[in-house]
Amino acid sequence: MSKQTSRKKAPGKKAPGAQSAGPGGRATVPAPAAAPAPEADGAPALEFSRRRLLGTVGAAGAAGLVVGGAGGAIGATAGQSAAQDAAAKAVTTIGSTEVPFRTARAGQQAGITTPLQATGHLVAFDLAPGADRKAAAALLRRWSRTAEELMAGHTPDADTGVALDAGPSSLTVTFGFGPSFFGRTGLTKRRPVALDPLPDFSADALDPERSNGDLWIQIGADDALVAFHALRALQKDAAGTARLRWQMNGFNRTPGATARPMTARNLMGQIDGTNNPKPSDRDFDERIFVGRDADQDWMRGGSYAVVRRIRMLLDDWEKRSLHEQEKVIGRRKDNGAPLTGGSETTPMRLDASGPDGLPVIPANAHARIAAPESNQGAAMLRRPFSFHDGFREDGAPDAGLLFICWQADPLRAFTQVQRKLDRGDALSRFLRHEASGLYAVPPAAEPGDYVGRPLLEG
DSSP: OOOOOOBOOOTTOOOTTOOOOSTTSOOOOOSOOOOOOOOTTOOOHHHHHHHHHHHHHHHHHGGGEEETTTTEEEOOOTTOOHHHHHHHHHHHHHHHOOOOSBOTTTTOBTTSSSOOOSEEEEEEEEEOTTOOHHHHHHHHHHHHHHHHHHHTTOOBTTOOOTTTTOOOTTOEEEEEEOHHHHHHTTOGGGOOGGGSOOOOOTTBOOOGGGSOOSEEEEEEESSHHHHHHHHHHHHHHTTTTEEEEEEEEEEOOOTTSSSSOOOOBOTTSOBOOTTOOOTTSTTHHHHHSOOTTOSSGGGTTOEEEEEEEEEEOHHHHHTSOHHHHHHHHTBOTTTOOBTTSSOTTSOOOTTOBOTTSSBSSOTTOHHHHHSGGGTTTOOOEEOOEEEEEEEOTTSOEEEEEEEEEEESOTTTTHHHHHHHHHTTOGGGGGEEEEEEEEEEEOOOOOTTOOTTHHHHOO
């Protein structure tokens, strides 16, 4: 087992758990920053780039920066325009936003209800030969300490320096246990029933080397270097105790890249996530988080994550006309509205028929089959990343969706919906399910504690 590394705080950064104070304190609002307002006079992109630069270097003293060697200093002067101020604020806010390691929402881990981040890593580990329950507990203790420090923007000792200049950038680190973890640590009797293996689906072409795993980590951040830095720190913490099984890298649109906040698009160009349960829903916690009736008390307040690597057959999809694509999905591509009319949030009228007597939303449309109304109310919180891992031998892009969904019971949510999709979803012929995993994600650690302690020491 590796020796615990001591850590130091970066100058001027607060200790984990401390509250922000004063105008210089970090933002702890999880929502992404709004995009800067577009210029009314159609100012060229070069001007916006200059303003972004102002925002990036402003805290370090932009007045000493010279452009093009001409002696013209760029500085935040009294005459700086309101638009420049807004641009600077938007840029710096992205880096300064901090997501608490110990979340305020009933003790759930961060990274479940946190708004989608721009970049992410999914990684699974298997315990090394000889690593027992005690070694696993020590690893989770190290990982929890590292995650809390990094999410607060603190710098470890002997740090690589990769993210040295950045703030926390909405970094989240989420930990889960795979079904195999319990046998390897002598905790078989404490494995939840909900971790029973997922059934086989006809569309599955799963690679076992990129599936499952004893331990699972989800990393998300709005800065790619911050996310990579966390990945490396956690991997180093695992040395001697757990070995990397697989890793997948993903991305989403960067906060502020659109004129207004909106539902994400996937690589097919479709708005993806319209019907997601919302924290404001009356039954949100009941659907997404494990309740008091859990068969294992250490999972109360936790959730179950289903992870699927879904490759999209983009060459085939992009040959289809816009009309065909919208029929496959059951929604308009431009704004996500159902084919029965309205806006993205307008409920689908599944009983509506066209002049030909056929359903306006086809019987095999993805949106119809996946809807809670078609699955006895079954719903899950989808929180994916897109991926692009280069190109295959035939030249087709190796790209698609790192599908992650959260639910209180996978059998009543993911499995129920996926079984129905498996029987007749029009979108299925454009997808390949290539990897899969199911993980128990316990609640966040209590102050001074580590994730999973009630399981490992209970």
